[in-house]
Amino acid sequence: MSLMSEITLEYKSLDKYYGNRPVLHNLSVALPAGKIIGLLGPNGSGKTTMIKLACGLLTPTHGEVLICGKKPGAETKSVVSYLPERTYLPDWMTVQDALNYFVDFYQDFDYARAVKMLESLQVPAKARIKTLSKGTKEKVQLVLVMSRQAKLYLLDEPIGGVDPAARDYILNTILTNYNEDATVLISTHLIADIERTLDEFIFLQNGQIVSYASTDSLREDMGKSIDTYFREVFRC
Amino acid sequence: MLAKLIKHDFRALSKVLVPTHLAILAATIIATIGIAVNTRNSWSGVLENSYTLHVLETIMMFICVLMLIAIFASLILVAFIIFQRFYKSFMCDEGYLSFTLPVTTSQLLWSKLISAAAWIVINMLVVALCAVIFVLFGTSSTQFANTEFFRDFFGFISQANAMLGSKLVLPTIEFIVMMIVSVAYNILEVYLCLIIGGVLSQKHKILAAIGTYFGINMVVGIICSLAQIPMVTRLTNNYTYAPETPMDGVEAFDFVFGAINPYFLLSIGISIVLCIAFFWASHYLLKNKLNLE
Amino acid sequence: MTWQFDSDRPIYAQMSEQIIAGILSGYYKMGEKLPSVREFAVLASVNPNTVQRALFELENIGLIETQRNTGKFVTNDEWRIDMARKQRGESLAAEFLKSMVALGYTCEQTIDLLKKSEKGDESDERNNA
Numbered sequence: 166m167s168l169m170s171e172i173t174l175e176y177k178s179l180d181k182y183y184g185n186r187p188v189l190h191n192l193s194v195a196l197p198a199g200k201i202i203g204l205l206g207p208n209g210s211g212k213t214t215m216i217k218l219a220c221g222l223l224t225p226t227h228g229e230v231l232i233c234g235k236k237p238g239a240e241t242k243s244v245v246s247y248l249p250e251r252t253y254l255p256d257w258m259t260v261q262d263a264l265n266y267f268v269d270f271y272q273d274f275d276y277a278r279a280v281k282m283l284e285s286l287q288v289p290a291k292a293r294i295k296t297l298s299k300g301t302k303e304k305v306q307l308v309l310v311m312s313r314q315a316k317l318y319l320l321d322e323p324i325g326g327v328d329p330a331a332r333d334y335i336l337n338t339i340l341t342n343y344n345e346d347a348t349v350l351i352s353t354h355l356i357a358d359i360e361r362t363l364d365e366f367i368f369l370q371n372g373q374i375v376s377y378a379s380t381d382s383l384r385e386d387m388g389k390s391i392d393t394y395f396r397e398v399f400r401c
Numbered sequence: 402m403l404a405k406l407i408k409h410d411f412r413a414l415s416k417v418l419v420p421t422h423l424a425i426l427a428a429t430i431i432a433t434i435g436i437a438v439n440t441r442n443s444w445s446g447v448l449e450n451s452y453t454l455h456v457l458e459t460i461m462m463f464i465c466v467l468m469l470i471a472i473f474a475s476l477i478l479v480a481f482i483i484f485q486r487f488y489k490s491f492m493c494d495e496g497y498l499s500f501t502l503p504v505t506t507s508q509l510l511w512s513k514l515i516s517a518a519a520w521i522v523i524n525m526l527v528v529a530l531c532a533v534i535f536v537l538f539g540t541s542s543t544q545f546a547n548t549e550f551f552r553d554f555f556g557f558i559s560q561a562n563a564m565l566g567s568k569l570v571l572p573t574i575e576f577i578v579m580m581i582v583s584v585a586y587n588i589l590e591v592y593l594c595l596i597i598g599g600v601l602s603q604k605h606k607i608l609a610a611i612g613t614y615f616g617i618n619m620v621v622g623i624i625c626s627l628a629q630i631p632m633v634t635r636l637t638n639n640y641t642y643a644p645e646t647p648m649d650g651v652e653a654f655d656f657v658f659g660a661i662n663p664y665f666l667l668s669i670g671i672s673i674v675l676c677i678a679f680f681w682a683s684h685y686l687l688k689n690k691l692n693l694e
Numbered sequence: 695m696t697w698q699f700d701s702d703r704p705i706y707a708q709m710s711e712q713i714i715a716g717i718l719s720g721y722y723k724m725g726e727k728l729p730s731v732r733e734f735a736v737l738a739s740v741n742p743n744t745v746q747r748a749l750f751e752l753e754n755i756g757l758i759e760t761q762r763n764t765g766k767f768v769t770n771d772e773w774r775i776d777m778a779r780k781q782r783g784e785s786l787a788a789e790f791l792k793s794m795v796a797l798g799y800t801c802e803q804t805i806d807l808l809k810k811s812e813k814g815d816e817s818d819e820r821n822n823a
């Protein structure tokens with residue numbers, strides 16, 4: 166039970182500016198271990214920025230972000246598994262090269278599991294990344310990211326722009342493989358598709374958190390799904 | 402982790418650079434054979450009377466010479482490939498992979514610097530090998546291999562060694578240091594420019610990088626000239642008139658080396674300082690200012 | 695088994711109801727091993743913690759039992775299953791009757807209607823309505 170109260174990811178009165186443009190403003194939130202959490206909000210609300218800060222791709226303008234109590238750096242990156250909303254594997258690599266790359270750099274990478282998943286996807290290890298379709302590339306990346314036994318999974322728009330079958334595959338892969346003591350933060354604007362898998366959700370609007378609650382309590386207290394609630398909060 | 406980074410960077414470069422260097426060697430061999438055949442033909446006078454063959458011969462000679470020039474210019478190609486790799490893995494989508502690895506920013510930079518420097522050294526060695534092949538087999542009209550040149554070359558070196566001996570150690574070391582520093586300097590300068598280009602502009606990263614390159618070169622040029630002013634004044638004051646008594650070899654060496662050495666050391670010093678500055682600036686920008694779109 | 699969830703009630707509650715339905719219909723047989731939490735999560739595309747909570751409720755009412763290291767099993771206790779069936783039947787009947795009354799039927803008319811529909815006399819039913 167002590168694990169449940171542990172904080173995996175914490176933002177402390179964090180501001181982020183791009184030049185003079187504020188993207189996140191006075192953001193404070195602490196996410197516990199062992200939960201799947203939805204990061205929900207309209208386009209441009211700062212979801213990707215929040216995630217990039219946690220994986221060390223950006224630095225805060227003010228305030229700080231902590232992963233298991235530490236600022237982003239080599240140490241935190243070894244426990245954070247990040248899926249960006251784009252394909253990032255170099256063209257020249259083969260699938261096998263990519264596997265070797267992850268084995269070399271991430272100690273928590275489960276090679277056998279990744280190979281098994283790639284087999285079930287029917288992606289040959291010898292295939293060049295360049296020759297794969299966009300959808301397959303995304304699935305290969307998901308396999309690599311979810312084959313790690315990380316403490317924090319940051320998944321940026323994993324189901325954006327895919328067909329329903331692929332969406333089911335992606336959600337199943339996440340549910341089957343994530344480490345139970347870990348926190349999974351999934352950003353998306355497709356709430357209806359994902360809300361059943363969420364323990365908790367964060368609503369982000371104009372760089373500020375407007376709501377952070379548990380899915381069950383929303384349904385118990387207000388009798389509403391996240392999707393319905395989202396439509397109310399963000400009504401134009 | 403640094404070793405792993407270097408391994409992967411080196412492999413990534415090798416994917417393109419190994420075939421490139423094999424092509425360079427092949428081109429050298431072809432050009433050498435072509436020129437060797439040509440020289441032999443002209444000397445033996447077989448073709449004197451055939452106009453067409455003569456034109457053909459000229460064209461072939463021309464192509465072979467172009468090929469040789471291209472081989473010696475391959476450093477430019479290698480540099481381009483190295484910087485393209487850096488740009489792709491740090492400034493493009495691949496950056497999402499590079500910057501989320503469990504390594505420090507300085508490890509990333511060191512790895513890129515070391516793998517690039519290693520490939521530049523390999524390129525120099527390959528080009529040197531090409532030069533040897535060409536001189537050995539492409540320049541003699543009478544023999545199969547032209548060993549005369551090398552005999553002269555090594556003769557000169559042993560003569561110099563016999564005359565100057567230990568005096569050659571310092572300049573040799575300085576020269577090697579200078580080579581290493583200038584390779585590092587040139588790599589780090591372009592790296593920094595590419596990073597600044599990425600920080601300044603999302604859409605025209607390369608254009609911004611090229612602008613920065615000219616900017617930095619101008620500033621460095623001015624700094625260097627300023628630093629050299631006292632040096633040049635000293636040089637002109639002390640060495641305007643050569644000593645009246647004729648010098649022997651050792652004296653001449655001392656005279657020239659004494660004149661050049663301070664200048665040499667100064668430029669090594671400036672380069673090292675700039676290398677550190679470039680590295681530090683790259684590190685700071687990558688860590689704090691970069692935002693991959 | 696297909697999983698359907700309404701959007702106005704907690705998913706764990708709906709999930710435990712549906713697992714109960716599975717047990718009562720014999721989809722999950724007495725004494726049979728149930729899927730693991732992960733497997734349930736993937737089958738129903740829900741959060742593993744939600745499954746955990748649903749199973750916890752079922753365990754509380756004694757419909758399933760945990761055997762150490764081997765997983766969760768449907769109970770062998772017939773009495774408990776009958777109890778669950780009775781409870782479920784009563785609440786469905788009450789709900790149904792409420793809806794029928796809202797449509798303007800009396801209790802007796804409803805019973806008649808049920809008897810008719812059991813005979814499969816659908817055309818008659820339509821005429822009456």
